[in-house]
Amino acid sequence: MSRYEDHFPGRQPLTEQQRQLLERFFMVNAIQRRVIQQLEDVLGPLAPYQQQRLFFQDVTGLTHFRRNFFGTVGQFLGERVNLTYQLAVVEHGSHRKRTYTVEHLDQVHRQPVAQGTVLETLNYRQLGCKIQRIYTVQAHHLYWEKNQIWVHGQEMAWVDGLMHLQQQLSPHAVWLQQGFLAIHDYT
Structure with missing residues (x-):
């Protein structure tokens, strides 16, 4: 045989x-x-667009990314700097808004959105930094629109805000200190 x-x-x-x-x-x-x-x-090349999270096939692609983030890096930061996350999905037409925390991201796929807006918020409460990323949803696909960052309630330019976040995070994030991850990886 x-x-x-x-x-x-x-x-x-x-x-x-x-x-x-x-x-x-x-x-x-x-x-x-x-x-x-x-x-x-x-x-x-498409890889840099994907790495910078400029588009996702659908909202489950984004939730998959965030669940992985909070299963690794975010898990440690959640305890050390009181990192929280919220995903808000607003459907165009009905204007219905649904919000999800990290613990409930697995429920997002149950109500897909064809047209609308997705807003994700990472809040580094202990550090006084809040990051928002906004996506437009067209035909179920997510397309990045803009990033915003606030430090102690004041909106800052993206790069300046990231530099501030990096300075604040560095004592709490060994991977950042050692250069294994860049500050963008924490957003």
């Missing part, structure tokens, strides 16, 4: 239905590669 047969005993050639499904998969995959190439021809 061959190695292949050891792993797939009794395996038969693909049926016509299976081949048709694979053909659809190959077609969609080829289209996706072409669209990515077109995007990268216009924007350059």
Whole structure:
């Protein structure tokens, strides 16, 4: 018996239905590669856009990112500097607003939003810093609109606010001190 047969005993050639499904998969995959190439021809590599959180497939992409953040870095900061998080989703048309804390982010997907605004707020209460990131939702996709930062209730320019946050966070964040993470990673 061959190695292949050891792993797939009794395996038969693909049926016509299976081949048709694979053909659809190959077609969609080829289209996706072409669209990515077109995007990268216009924007350059997509990775920096994704790393800077300038777009998400849908609101669950954002919630997945935040749940990972609060499962690692945010967990330590929550205890040390009283970091809190809130996600607000406002639907256009109905103007219905839903808000979620970190503990309830897993509920966001239950009520998807097609058109609207998403506002996420990180509040470093002990440090007096509040960060907001605003997204527009179009056809379920999130597109970044702007960042805002407040220090002790006063809005600051983004870079100045980040520099202040970095100075305040540094004693509490070993990863920041050691250069493993940049200040942007804390926003």
